[in-house]
Amino acid sequence: MIFGYAVLDDYPLLKEIRYSTHKMHYENEPKYFKEEDNFFTINYYKDKLDKNQIYKLEVENEIIGYVMIKDIEYKNDAMIRDQRILMIEEIAIVNKYQNKGFGKEAMKKIEVYAQKNGYTSIELNVWGFNKIAMDFYQRLGMKISRIRMEKRL
Numbered sequence: 157m158i159f160g161y162a163v164l165d166d167y168p169l170l171k172e173i174r175y176s177t178h179k180m181h182y183e184n185e186p187k188y189f190k191e192e193d194n195f196f197t198i199n200y201y202k203d204k205l206d207k208n209q210i211y212k213l214e215v216e217n218e219i220i221g222y223v224m225i226k227d228i229e230y231k232n233d234a235m236i237r238d239q240r241i242l243m244i245e246e247i248a249i250v251n252k253y254q255n256k257g258f259g260k261e262a263m264k265k266i267e268v269y270a271q272k273n274g275y276t277s278i279e280l281n282v283w284g285f286n287k288i289a290m291d292f293y294q295r296l297g298m299k300i301s302r303i304r305m306e307k308r309l
Contacts, residue, residue: 157258158214159265162222166212167201170222177248184285187308213249213262221249223262228279242270244280263296 162170178193204210204224213221228241244266249259270278279301282289294300 157220157261159211159223159262160214161208162205162210162212164202164205166219166222167198169219170201170210170212171196173219173221173248173250174246176251177246181283185283209245213258215253215258220253220258221247221262223247223266225266239276240274242266242273242275242278244278247280259292260296263293 174196175193178189178195182189182191201210209225209227211223211225212219213223223244224246226243226245228243230236230239230241232238247259247262249262267278278298280293280298282293
């Protein structure tokens with residue numbers, strides 16, 4: 157698997173992959189997510205490209221997924237210790253390529269990248285309904301660090 161920076165020409169396919177992930181979130185949390193996904197615009201994508209925050213996963217010249225990251229840094233904060241967090245905003249792999257080790261390989265590459273670039277931790281958010289993702293991340297050594305709760309009114 158090749159893990160590298162996405163380019164502008166990858167946008168249509170990555171948008172399609174993202175939509176399938178959004179659809180799963182909408183189906184499980186329809187009171188939270190809108191049915192249509194107007195978030196992943198070309199301008200948003202270009203901004204992520206400019207910041208080198210979107211990576212594509214390729215197998216045999218076929219894009220099978222992507223990872224979007226964000227840098228979060230706390231320095232001289234009154235409450236939080238100095239740290240640099242690599243936040244995984246999104247990770248998605250096309251269904252037919254899931255459970256074949258590509259997600260694990262991508263996460264290992266992210267970890268190497270984070271270590272080489274001075275991050276103190278890797279974080280991500282997972283929705284409560286997504287037990288498969290939670291189990292996957294825990295098998296990779298991630299721990300639950302906080303829980304967000306809600307009461308819909």
